[in-house]
Amino acid sequence: MDEVKVIELIKKTLKFSNENIVKGIDDDCAVIKIDENFYLVATTDMMVKKAHIPSILTPYEIGGRILTANVSDIASMGAKPLAFLVSISLSKEEANEKFIKELYSGLDDFSKLYNCPVVGGDTNKGDELVLSGTAFGITDNPIYRKGEVGDDICVTNDLGRVYCALALYYMLKENKISHSEFEKLCQKYPKIIEKLRKPIARVKEGLLMNKLINGCCDISDGLGKEITYFKNFEIYSDKIFKLIPDDVIEFCEEFNLNPIKVVLNSGEEFELLFTTSKFNKVKDSLKGYSKIYKIGKIIEEGQFIDGEEFYGGGYIHKW
Amino acid sequence: MDEVKVIELIKKTLKFSNENIVKGIDDDCAVIKIDENFYLVATTDMMVKKAHIPSILTPYEIGGRILTANVSDIASMGAKPLAFLVSISLSKEEANEKFIKELYSGLDDFSKLYNCPVVGGDTNKGDELVLSGTAFGITDNPIYRKGEVGDDICVTNDLGRVYCALALYYMLKENKISHSEFEKLCQKYPKIIEKLRKPIARVKEGLLMNKLINGCCDISDGLGKEITYFKNFEIYSDKIFKLIPDDVIEFCEEFNLNPIKVVLNSGEEFELLFTTSKFNKVKDSLKGYSKIYKIGKIIEEGQFIDGEEFYGGGYIHKW
Numbered sequence: 001m002d003e004v005k006v007i008e009l010i011k012k013t014l015k016f017s018n019e020n021i022v023k024g025i026d027d028d029c030a031v032i033k034i035d036e037n038f039y040l041v042a043t044t045d046m047m048v049k050k051a052h053i054p055s056i057l058t059p060y061e062i063g064g065r066i067l068t069a070n071v072s073d074i075a076s077m078g079a080k081p082l083a084f085l086v087s088i089s090l091s092k093e094e095a096n097e098k099f100i101k102e103l104y105s106g107l108d109d110f111s112k113l114y115n116c117p118v119v120g121g122d123t124n125k126g127d128e129l130v131l132s133g134t135a136f137g138i139t140d141n142p143i144y145r146k147g148e149v150g151d152d153i154c155v156t157n158d159l160g161r162v163y164c165a166l167a168l169y170y171m172l173k174e175n176k177i178s179h180s181e182f183e184k185l186c187q188k189y190p191k192i193i194e195k196l197r198k199p200i201a202r203v204k205e206g207l208l209m210n211k212l213i214n215g216c217c218d219i220s221d222g223l224g225k226e227i228t229y230f231k232n233f234e235i236y237s238d239k240i241f242k243l244i245p246d247d248v249i250e251f252c253e254e255f256n257l258n259p260i261k262v263v264l265n266s267g268e269e270f271e272l273l274f275t276t277s278k279f280n281k282v283k284d285s286l287k288g289y290s291k292i293y294k295i296g297k298i299i300e301e302g303q304f305i306d307g308e309e310f311y312g313g314g315y316i317h318k319w
Numbered sequence: 320m321d322e323v324k325v326i327e328l329i330k331k332t333l334k335f336s337n338e339n340i341v342k343g344i345d346d347d348c349a350v351i352k353i354d355e356n357f358y359l360v361a362t363t364d365m366m367v368k369k370a371h372i373p374s375i376l377t378p379y380e381i382g383g384r385i386l387t388a389n390v391s392d393i394a395s396m397g398a399k400p401l402a403f404l405v406s407i408s409l410s411k412e413e414a415n416e417k418f419i420k421e422l423y424s425g426l427d428d429f430s431k432l433y434n435c436p437v438v439g440g441d442t443n444k445g446d447e448l449v450l451s452g453t454a455f456g457i458t459d460n461p462i463y464r465k466g467e468v469g470d471d472i473c474v475t476n477d478l479g480r481v482y483c484a485l486a487l488y489y490m491l492k493e494n495k496i497s498h499s500e501f502e503k504l505c506q507k508y509p510k511i512i513e514k515l516r517k518p519i520a521r522v523k524e525g526l527l528m529n530k531l532i533n534g535c536c537d538i539s540d541g542l543g544k545e546i547t548y549f550k551n552f553e554i555y556s557d558k559i560f561k562l563i564p565d566d567v568i569e570f571c572e573e574f575n576l577n578p579i580k581v582v583l584n585s586g587e588e589f590e591l592l593f594t595t596s597k598f599n600k601v602k603d604s605l606k607g608y609s610k611i612y613k614i615g616k617i618i619e620e621g622q623f624i625d626g627e628e629f630y631g632g633g634y635i636h637k638w
Binding site: 001003006007009010013014015016017018020021023024025029030032034038040042043044045046047048050051052082083085086087088089090095096097100101104105107108109111112115117118119120121122123124125126127128130132134136138 | 320322325326328329332333334335336337339340342343344348349351353357359361362363364365366367369370371401402404405406407408409414415416419420423424426427430431434436437438439440441442443444445446447449451453455457
């Protein structure tokens with residue numbers, strides 16, 4: 001079984017809903033209507049040690065990461081984060097003062113950054129480290145994964161660094177490079193490693209552009225997967241190329257990688273992918289926070305890259 | 320390290336809060352103020368296979384249980400459940416259609432029972448089954464773990480069956496009884512097994528008595544632990560005795576257990592423990608839903624059982 005089949009099965013099995021639920025499983029957040037001007041948005045994201053947590057991350061970074069991954073979904077709805085809950089299953093390896101203190105310091109610092117306090121949790125004993133976070137937010141205008149024909153499709157800041165950082169990590173893990181070579185490469189590509197260690201959710205950006213965009217999602221599984229949520233689109237590799245930073249280009253040359261494929265498969269970037277008919281207004285509103293780049297348009301029918309059928313990308317769990 | 324130390328350390332490390340947070344980690348739910356008449360309550364509860372899930376439970380029952388454990392915290396705040404999110408880490412053993420379908424059928428049926436739809440989740444691959452649920456609800460009057468001097472301390476329905484059911488389960492697991500003996504004992508004590516398999520959160524009760532009580536918590540870790548949240552109290556074993564059902568008394572006689580100790584240590588009962596100065600009004604309001612029993616009073620100072628210092632009870636994780 002793979003993740004796609006599991007999720008399909010879950011969606012088929014879960015039948016009950018009620019009049020409060022505006023959006024269930026099919027977006028970055030669930031949306032619950034409280035009244036005409038007030039929607040609660042909620043999301044959950046789980047990190048399991050072997051599958052999600054590169055061993056080079058410090059406990060502090062793990063704490064920041066679980067909060068960022070969840071808050072990023074709130075940001076992508078254009079909502080204001082309210083609070084965060086985190087449950088943890090600790091194995092013997094992590095059940096010590098140093099690990100716990102560092103992990104929760106990371107959580108505390110990032111909760112301050114996003115003005116999203118950690119208000120609760122549950123602690124457990126288990127075979128491996130598992131962190132499960134849930135973030136809530138509020139908005140009067142939840143933004144879904146959609147766009148109108150003719151809308152520009154845009155991305156904040158840049159993409160590609162996380163893929164490169166993970167490529168480096170796997171070279172180390174699979175003994176293709178030594179520890180000292182790894183360290184040297186980290187020094188050569190500091191921003192690449194930084195984006196893996198300390199990704200940032202685009203909360204301010206989501207709030208600032210809420211009334212100017214038609215749709216949005218965050219890039220957690222890679223542009224190649226996220227773009228397909230917008231159903232009908234054409235994107236262009238020369239435009240995508242513009243959001244690849246120089247260090248990623250250099251890294252791709254050094255390690256013989258295709259930079260467009262790198263961008264399409266770079267997950268946990270937490271940049272926002274959005275649709276708008278007001279590109280210039282969005283650009284102005286984000287001044288001082290994030291740059292934005294057009295990568296294509298919403299069209300009537302079909303999925304294309306450079307005029308050819310789109311081949312997709314992104315990460316899927318398999319058992 | 321034990322759970323108490325871990326939680327202390329976490330509380331000390333998490334410093335950031337803001338003006339919206341009325342209650343953080345110290346109650347059944349976190350409470351977030353939205354406006355004067357609207358408080359969001361939220362809770363999370365994680366189940367790790369080895370530590371929390373008796374192997375006699377079916378996937379359907381596991382699904383019902385994770386929802387009930389979370390919704391019970393909402394009930395204990397006197398709040399109305401809004402929605403539920405559940406993240407899951409599946410090992411190879413559970414990553415099959417039958418398991419997933421049954422688990423989520425349990426979730427679906429119990430979500431209907433509590434009018435609390437499952438609106439989202441995350442699926443992952445891991446070494447062991449971990450389920451992490453988050454429930455949230457709304458109320459105009461959140462009920463905390465407290466009481467006023469002179470208040471009656473009361474419990475809904477009955478206590479003790481879950482402890483007995485787990486005792487039976489451990490007899491089987493440790494080969495003290497055979498499978499056929501276990502089956503016979505299950506037939507002899509059907510309600511004992513039933514309360515382990517299908518516990519019910521007292522949502523209606525929490526809502527009905529919201530304006531009539533001063534404090535409340537749900538019994539998830541055993542009366543002996545939960546009662547200490549009320550700080551100063553005297554309880555009486557002859558009164559506690561009245562909420563022990565006949566089958567528990569019979570079971571205790573058969574297996575030489577002290578029924579009061581059984582009640583104090585019986586966790587995941589999901590009955591409500593509350594304080595009130597209006598016992599009769601609460602009793603009337605719950606007619607047709609739950610019976611209630613007085614077990615003691617809130618006093619000025621100290622913790623007593625039968626006039627002697629209280630010795631406590633309940634379950635604590637250790638690593």
